[in-house]
Amino acid sequence: MNSLIAFFFLSQSFLLSISLFLFQFHLAAAQSLRKAKYEYQSTPTVTLALADADADADATDEILEPPAQVQVAVPKTSLSVPLFQSHNSYHVNMYIGSPPQRRLVIVDTGSRYLVFPCKPCRNCGKQHFSNDYFDPNISSTDVSNQCVNTSGSGSSSWIYNVRTGINTNTETDVDTNINIDIQQCTFQTSSRQQEVCDPRTGMCQFRQNYAEGSSISGYEMEDIVWFGTDNEEESMKIHMQYAVPLSFGCQTVETGMIARQFADGIIGLVEHDGNAVLDMMHDAGVIDHRAFSLCLSKKGGFLSLGGTALLNDDENENVAAAAAGTRHRHLETMQMEPLLKGSKYYAVQVEAVFLGELEIATKAEVANAFHSNKKGAVIDSGSTDSYLPKDLRDHFASAWMNHHKSVNNSGGGNTDLHQTYTNKMESYTREAFQKLPNLTIVLKSGYKWVIEPFSYMEEVRSNGSKVESSSASASDPINYTSDWPAGTETAPLLFINRLYWDEPSGGVFGSNAMVNHDILFDLENGTIGFAKANCN
Template identity: 30%
Template sequence: MAPATSQLCCALFIYCLIVLCLCDAFVSASDAFQGSDTRRRPMILPLYLSSPKSTHYHHPRAFDWRRLQKSELPHSPYARMRLHDDLLTNGYYTTRLSIGTPPQEFALIVDTGSTVTYVPCSDCEHCGKHQDPRFQPNLSSTYRPVKCSINCNCDNEGVQCTYERHYAEKSSSSGVLGDDIISFGDESEIVPQRAVFGCETMETGDLYSQRADGIMGLGSGRLSLVDQLVDKRVIGDSFSLCYGGMGVGGGAMILGRIPSPSDMVFSHSDPFRSPYYNIELKEIHVAGKPLKLNPKIFDQRHGTVLDSGTTYAYLPEEAFIAFKDAIMRKIHFLKKVHGPDPNYDDICFSGAGRDGTQLEKIFPDVEMVFSNGQKLSLSPENYMFRHTRAGDAYCLGIFASGDSTTLLGGILVRNTLVTYDRENDRIGFLKTNCSELGKRLNTFVAPPPAPFPFDRKNSSTEVPPIIAPSGLPQTVFPGQIQIGFITFDMILRVNNSMKPNFTELAEFIAQELEVKESQVHLKDFTSQGNNFLIKWNIFPAESADYFSNTSAMTIILRLREHHMQLPEKFGSYRLVELKTQPHQKQSWWEQHVWEVTVGVVVTLVFGGLIFGMWLLWTKRRRGIGSYEPVGAPGPEQELQPL
């Protein structure tokens, strides 16, 4: 290249850099002027560990957590939300969303196979009894019905838009569409957003009988909560899910983009193939050997679909038989037993041992091979589930599909970070410890808890009456009332009459309340049959004499709203009573009585020693038996008491 040409190229390159910098500065100034951040901001929602002492699996390709250092993530606020329930116990995971002004809170199933977020409406004609009260539009000052138009189906009066959804297990949900403020919890820095959701007037099947209130739709569609947040440029066009392992739970849900680890494997996802998230599955290997199948078997109808709202995995009949036979050939030494539910013909085996960490030594490795040649390794926890009636037995968690579609439910991605990179039409997988993922994300990127609403007129923190416990005024004045400790009584209904391990239970309570184990103290307990009435004290940290108002309210909210999720082995619990004890300010004497007492004792001891030494020296100087009583001839002496 000629020198003149080289100089011209360099000049053009520098000019382009200057223009880009000026454009970036202009956009930043425009955002600041408008008072809103139009960048796509990721929103992290940790799915917390339910059991710190439960089984942990160590995978060969462990996640390098240094990749998630705060400096490497986009600088933006995050939302922290817990994930409740358990995949195999309940069949789903739920998170809690608030709708309306003032907020009405609901437990919603996290579902990538649904495109609508909905909750039961107050005027529902056929809705079951769920975890929380129904949504009452008339109590929300920000609620707006979505008016009928050519873009939606309308109700019989032609006034409001409606929705209707049917599911494979023969359940259904239908109702009207509303528009209101949706917020992601008190600990979120994400500004609450307006979004369209469904207000149920009819539900059938499992939706009617389930404990969860409704569905959080993470699918792809204009009514999807993800699509609505992306359209508002609140988050990037990506989200991730990470489910905990066998008997562990926990993990994280991430709304928005995070850096993809270098060893994450990806599969192309065709958004036009079906309304569901799909991958290009080509082969399945068992113990290193591919199943003898035509690769097109995984490409029928909707292809291979990922659905977080489905518990197990389902293969086309031919693929299921080949997979089952390959597994059984490798574990022929185990005894085949009946499944836990007589209504289902489960394939179960006993003799595998009670230690879930040793399953990899018994059951073979499985690999899913994508069309691009990349492989996802599956551990036994990804295709087996624990038998509920036999401690050393496990059952196959993959079944024959009712049609030609391959459906991969939550069991297949336990302890796997799954990134739904919608912007680049791909889905990524990384084997990792999802329980640790939640903790690491908290440490590196989660914001501090948001303060409770502050009233500048009277400088008080308002406590909603519905959660104000006994012993705590409705208005807490900082500096005037300081909470010394919190007490609560719970009734624990155990699965058998054996006394629970209170030390282990205290550890779980400490984690659920996010306090140290040393702060949780067992006060007393009584029992009657399978019911235990347990009294607990929660004390401030060792370095503090009392709780801060924010810390106390956080603990109170979690207790009052039953956010504690205890492992199934402890049974179920119910909160009976919740009290707070004010911190008693001590007088100077009460605060220093110990120091004064020690000082007096030390003075007396040392004084006595000094006098004794002086008396001994005096006696030795005068001689033994030379003591003379007062009044005797000689120098006058004063009798000194010892």
Template identity: 25%
Template sequence: MPSYLKSMSTFLCSLLLYSLCSTLTYSVELSGNNGDLTFDFFHRDSRHSPSYDPSTTRFQRLRHAVDRSLSRKSSLTALHSTSSTGAIVAPISLSGYEYLMKIKIGTPPVEQLAIADTGSDLTWTQCKPCKQCYNQTLPLFDPSHSSSYRPVSCRSHQCTASGSSPSCGRKNTCQYKVFYGDNSYSFGKLATETLTFDGGVSFPNFAFGCGRENGGTFSDTGSGIIGLGGGSISLINQLKKSIGGKFSYCLTSRDSNATSKISFGSSAVVAGPKVVSTPLVRNIPETFYYLTLEGLSVGTERFANAKLLSSLESSEGNIIIDSGTTLSFFPEEMYNWVEGALKDAVKGERVEDAQRIFGLCYKKGDGFRSPAITAHFKNADVVLAHDSIFVETEKGIVCLTLFPSEGLAIFGNLHQMNYRIGYDLEKRQIYFLPTHCSKPQ
């Protein structure tokens, strides 16, 4: 095994713990004017994030993102591999979440800054009284001060969908338990509340977790989790009647002064002469958004389709798109072909990555040039942004941001930047539109 793969393997860990995705469906009706449901959606390392540390260099922030990405990939693979048993791993290490979003819970509404993630379903926040809570910047949510808080019965559909082993508390109330791949956890009561977004758009009877015991590797920035996955208890499916199963986001580059945006409902429709679309494939677990990858191109050379099909797990639904994974991971055979093609095509001086994590690195300079890489999804060709393929990982050194994988293939957020990406769970399609995401939409 190459040395960089050995080094990479030291980052990969997963503990098989539990969360359940139910096939039951229910939804929350919109209260008030639906308006333009578009909100700020910012990276945890951006200047707009409360967790932004100006003392760290952009190279350190990138290294941390790579570490989180490798850890997340391991947990996502474990979830995918064990889903057929019915005991589903919570998908990611909490230090691996990448994007934050503001919501408000309760009546009167109380602001929460939560980690938004397409690889999770249950939305939860830390609550009073708390037996064991991690430190957070914002005040804890106190359900006793909200007139709209209602505990959920342990015989309800919501309780069944909230976890693999929900239990009954006093007065027949649903108790949830969520574990994550790095030993982080959240235990508490499942309840319904009024969910409010900026601008006063509110959704009553939203099922969420009121966490009374939470711990692990959470930072003090986030109050909890916003589940944007495909499961029935996710925000997207609970709000389905109002938003039509549609959401979209536009991720700015990491050094941009602008915030990324996330939209829901009619404002999430992605259209235009340059838009391409590919089917969302139903697969297990239903939390994930599965696409079909038919090939990769380096410049004008394309990885042969027959060879591709032998290297992926299946021809349909063979890759997931994930907002919380920074890097992109492809089957080892495909990655090796891409690396070989790049070695032949790239103009520049090869160097070793000092930490031996990245597989292909060059000196940055006037002589460095790289061809385009295109991901060929079914019916949709997506050209990776040139500055996302090779990224400066230390001063004067650029490295390839594609990685080999022996398991699950993942299309990460670094290669989604400067595309407006729309999810339509009703039509089972995902849309890509090249967009300067830092400009007003």
């Protein structure tokens, strides 16, 4: 693996207060701990379901039975950065290179890599947040990931004839033969070696296709990266000390929805053989634990690196403080659930599903729908909506109708709820909306994950476009379950139900299911923590 050159950057207004010696030590330590490469996998983002998880479902022969719940200390951290909600996604600011270039990227717990457009880009979108594409030539610390094997050894090596362009296993023309080793490449997006390595430039290439037709392709680079805020000076002074070297994808082509998205790119937070940003931060001593948490609100939230950012060590005090209105606190004690064995994603086991007080199906039916193909329920912050097993659709629709019939028959005001479950646009008065039921997902170790109508119902305009939460008159987004936009208390609003019961197997809980929860991804212990929280 190529080493990064010594970092040096002098601001005209201030000298960075970071020890060059310590920073170089962090870079060397992190790179020396880099492990074996891996096969590239990803998931569609924005409003797309997890498209390629089914292809990975048979990656293990283990029985889909999580280990018994083990009580472990909840890892805590003081390192948090803000998240921003816009265009149906949650974004974080990342800084790359020296001098740094800021990119606004989607936080995605359903994919593995950091990718964004770079110069020169032959076919990239023009609607991204940043005005210019990332320019590797500006950075003094960037290197390209090379796939030329100078030793010529190793089972992954193959020989390419530069003159003829033909792969060969002979070395009869040593002057025009070069040795290629795709194990030097981080993003092995293809089993075809010619598509992983460009033998003429020696650079690692990648390409990823998405289910709905989008695609990205480009080459690999490595540079220093860190999480920050939208304030560049603050991010340089405070957050740059947490920088680590990381391989990322420089996109030179993007098509479809990826080209039209608001974000500059994606930061994947799924663990993959020691090469994820979290692993690099831990190996460099930047964070104490291989863990992170996401606390999402309708308008943003925060990402905590190294654990969860509790304001004190007493969970009971956190709950009490939150009840008293203090921000960034848990509303309940965090409960840990085991991650599914063998899954390449953050997946949990679902035991039961309730709509209001109604259990929509038997536990056997729920288990079969979520786990028949060993997929489970994937928690994917990069998907806007939630996609649940189609085998449970009729059960959910029946429970929806029974609940609404019961509410309508009880009388007591204008509560004529729509009895047929649909993902089409419907109008609701304030009184009717407040009668909608919670969806409760009961997990393996007993945690009851409550998804409120405020989260799964999305207010839209008459043309179907989302009403952004930032348009609310209050500083915090409106919780339609208890509030209603000022001046429209008696008028109906339009909503779309964003629970889609159409997944062939398993399920994907997107960011709408994560709202108002602090969700801890504890990679060290193979667990995931849940706590209802104030994330505004």
